[in-house]
Amino acid sequence: MASLRLTFTVVTTIVIACMHFPTTLAVTSYVVGGAKGWSMPQNPNHYEAWTKGKKFIKGDHFYWVIKERKYNVGEVSSKEAYDTCNTTAVIPPVFDVDGFFSVLYKVKIYYFICTIHCSKGMKVAIDIKES
Template identity: 30%
Template sequence: MVAFFSCAEATNYTVGGSEGWKIPSTAGAYSDWASQHTFEVGDVLDELEIMFDFDSSNNDVADVTKEDYDACNTDSPFTVLSTSPANYSPDTAGDYYILCTTAGHCSQGQKLAITVTEPPSGPTSSPPGSPPPPSPTTGATTSMPSVGSSLGIARLVLLESILMDLLCLLFS
């Protein structure tokens, strides 16, 4: 229950640092910026937030396919965030491609590709084709938790999260 004593924090990144999201002075500026950071999927207590600070009258933030990113094609973005500051919160591991849809901005370097990874302490999986973990031996017994106890734990975690958010609001 240590979580009650600390407020939920997001892992925040401001794209481009103090320069913000605009046509960069060098074509590889956003690639250089991204290479200095490790982006990991957050959990309930630590959400990944990538903030774009930009002039809303002349810029936006659009996530696109890799092909559209490579070609600077702005015709079919998944989403467009047009009000600054804009928070982008990837919730799964993978590659993300972001660009500005204002004519000419992408071709001048206003685009960002990032890879979001699972946190090191996250769930682990066996490589394909590997044998299952060994069974317990000599006198050890295992039992699956009942559905009721799993749901009870999930409800407790949800309640704890809500209470933490309320405490954070009260004391911030």
């Protein structure tokens, strides 16, 4: 009878632990913008189209592949700054190196722009959900 209780306790502990793991195990890695990475889009709505249909969650990894140093990426502080490409609202640092990644942990909409080419469509809004 004691081993039955121990087995029940162990199984219950494992089940409860597994209930908490799916959000951790469901983390996905993305190359921002898809195969071409962070570069001048052919279509001004390229990055908006890239986010469509994707469900971004807390802890997802975002790889920023910047192949040319004439591009950069920085987060701006608001939707208004994003919509108007307001480079004075960029939250430092601004990255212009090939191959860095960020992990987004807060549930919110992150707004990223290229401080040089934002008005040509180099901007992306990433909406992070709980899970």
